[in-house]
Amino acid sequence: MTAQPRVPGREGKAPARIALIEKNRGAYWDMVNAGALDAGRRLGVTVLADAPEYESLDEQLALVHRYLDEGVDGLAFVATSQTAFTDTVAAGRRRGVPIITMDLDAPDSGRLMYVGMLAPVEMGRQAGRLMLDALGERRKVAVQTGSADAHGATGKLAGFTEVMTAAGVEVVGGDNDGERLDAAERNAHRLLSEHPDIGGFFGVYGYHAPVQARAVEAAGRDDIAIIGFDMLPETVAAIEAGTVRASIWIREYYFGYYAVAALANLARLGDEETLTLLGLRTDDLTGNLLRPQPLVVDRDNVGQFRAWARGLDLESRIAATL
Known part of the structure; x- marks a missing residue:
């Protein structure tokens, strides 16, 4: 599947708002959102993170449509279903909004790329x-x-x-x-x-x-x-x-960080330019994956994790x- 061209007039526009539609409001997402907010501050992007309280595909789809209707400049969603978002992604792409997946992927949905864990x-x-x-x-x-x-x-x-x-x-x-x-x-x-x-x-x-x-x-x-x-x-x-x-x-902090960074560049530079910059394909989007390598944390290296988290004031x- 070929990356769709940007809507005329958006090229070169500094992105103002990027939406992350997650699958629930559990504590796991606090670290994802910390990474997203850090990237947003560094890139001058407003990050809007939202999710159903508990996992609900219908509520997720409704949130994606809501933020698209509000005119966000980029959107990432967690694919709790690998098939249910295809029409929604197509609708957003027709508006010229770059859409990616994070944490869970829907490779055949038409999304531009995936940021998240290994299979x-x-x-x-x-x-x-x-x-x-x-x-x-x-x-x-x-x-x-x-x-x-x-x-x-x-x-x-x-x-x-x-x-x-x-x-x-x-x-x-x-x-x-x-x-x-x-x-x-x-x-x-x-x-x-x-x-x-x-x-x-x-x-x-x-x-x-x-x-x-x-x-x-x-x-x-x-x-x-x-x-x-x-x-x-x-x-x-x-x-x-x-x-x-x-x-x-699984380094979920970087799921949020890299998702926002990718969307900011997709909105600023365009699909083909950003995907090429990242070494990803523009003619077949399914294999466009950005997956930080997981790390096993135990008593031998938990101090290193603490030091990393302390440096970002995460706790x-x-x-x-x-």
């Missing part, structure tokens, strides 16, 4: 390999998820389960908590009660590792290895305390949003 199933496999290293001879793990539908969640869980099954490790749990912390807490305590022989805990969303750490600590089970995703402040503290063995940081900025 979710591969991220799940990476978590599975970390879990095997932590389990030793133990052969049962418990898992948690916040969505039964989102391809990011299902992909991570599928990749993790694949590695466990191949190694002969039993996987229990998997009930959907609907991104609600109280439900996640109840599920964690129930799994510990029903399966006292588990050797590990895994969750696909950033809030799962802190939830599991609290449950494990309350049960006095410091022998359970917790492998998680993302680096919420609670996760950092739990890694330092040794309650969480490791967390895969106080994120705390102010809670």
Whole structure:
């Protein structure tokens, strides 16, 4: 698919407003938005981040249309569905608005590029390999998820389960908590009660590792290895305390940072010029990917993460949003 030409009159215009339409208002997005705001300040761009309170495809689509109608100069959305946004993207592109995906991709939607993590199933496999290293001879793990539908969640869980099954490790749990912390807490305590022989805990969303750490600590089970995703402040503290063995940081701060930077340049310079500058294609958009390499954070390198976050004053900025 060829990048569409910009609407005449927009070339050279300094972008004023860029919208990020995320999938929910969970704590994970605070770090994404911190990166987006930092890029916006440096590039003179106003960043408008919005999302449904909980994952809702209909509400997401409505927000995309709303911001397009308000005349934003660029838009990024989180593709909770790989197929549902195609008509919406086409409508925005006809208006000359550059549109990209971030965090979750819809490669055939007509978006110009994707900024986000590696394939979710591969991220799940990476978590599975970390879990095997932590389990030793133990052969049962418990898992948690916040969505039964989102391809990011299902992909991570599928990749993790694949590695466990191949190694002969039993996987229990998997009930959907609907991104609600109280439900996640109840599920964690129930799994510990029903399966006292588990050797590990895994969750696909950033809030799962802190939830599991609290449950494990309350049960006095410091022998359970917790492998998680993302680096919420609670996760950092739990890694330092040794309650969480490791967390895969997908560098979500840079999803927001690079998405805003890309959109600012797409709006200023045009599609073909910006994609060429980034080494991306203009004739086939599906493979246009910008994916920061994830980093496994454990007790050996969590101090480096803290120093990075402190340099950007991230913890106080994120705390102010809670």
